[in-house]
Amino acid sequence: GIEGAQLIARIVYETLQANSQQQSAIAIAKAGLDICQSDRFIHQMHQVIQWLEQLEDNRNISISPQDVRQVLGNGMTATASCATAIYGGLAFKDRPFLELIEFIRQIGGDTDTIAAMAGAIWGSDRGVEAFDPWMIDRLEQADKIHQLGAQLYDVCRS
Numbered sequence: 001g002i003e004g005a006q007l008i009a010r011i012v013y014e015t016l017q018a019n020s021q022q023q024s025a026i027a028i029a030k031a032g033l034d035i036c037q038s039d040r041f042i043h044q045m046h047q048v049i050q051w052l053e054q055l056e057d058n059r060n061i062s063i064s065p066q067d068v069r070q071v072l073g074n075g076m077t078a079t080a081s082c083a084t085a086i087y088g089g090l091a092f093k094d095r096p097f098l099e100l101i102e103f104i105r106q107i108g109g110d111t112d113t114i115a116a117m118a119g120a121i122w123g124s125d126r127g128v129e130a131f132d133p134w135m136i137d138r139l140e141q142a143d144k145i146h147q148l149g150a151q152l153y154d155v156c157r158s
Contacts, residue, residue: 003038004078007045008117010035011086015093015124016153025090026052032086044072044083048090055091063091065106074109085114089121097122097131123149 014023014031029052033045051063068087073080084107092100100122104115128136128149136142 001078003036003041004082006035007032007041007082008085008120011089012120012124015089015121018125024056025093026056029086029090038079040079041083044079045086047071048083048087051087052090063087065103065108069107069109074107074111074114076110076113081110081114082117085117086121088114088118089125092118093122093125097126097135 011028011032014028017023018028026049029045029049033042033049036042036045054061055063068074068084072084072087074084075081084104088100088104088107092103097119100118101115104111104118107114123131128146136146139145
């Protein structure tokens, strides 16, 4: 669990940094691979990188939700959810947020946790401006969440 949390945090950090350094999704995923220690996470991150390379090389290719579920997982443990979230957040970073959410819904399993992690990655790339206002307005404690997000963003940029 700790390694999974560190991996998600590293990917979010790298995604925030990538905005100013023009890094690709593949470079971000490779930075996450650098901190992996367990064989399971190493194998999963290699798969994420391979799929991202395939997507970059050929936009007509499609990695299905079933592929992701079968290879990376969709469960409650870190090893069955973190790489899935990383793939989703990075593969969909240039697409609408609701497409990401629909993809994760189709993966099934622990969708709320996977979507939260993938959303953190997607949001760290796109910023709050990329969300439709109706999504933000419906959140409980939206002002507090926005304030915390802005503070985190400022810490990462300093």
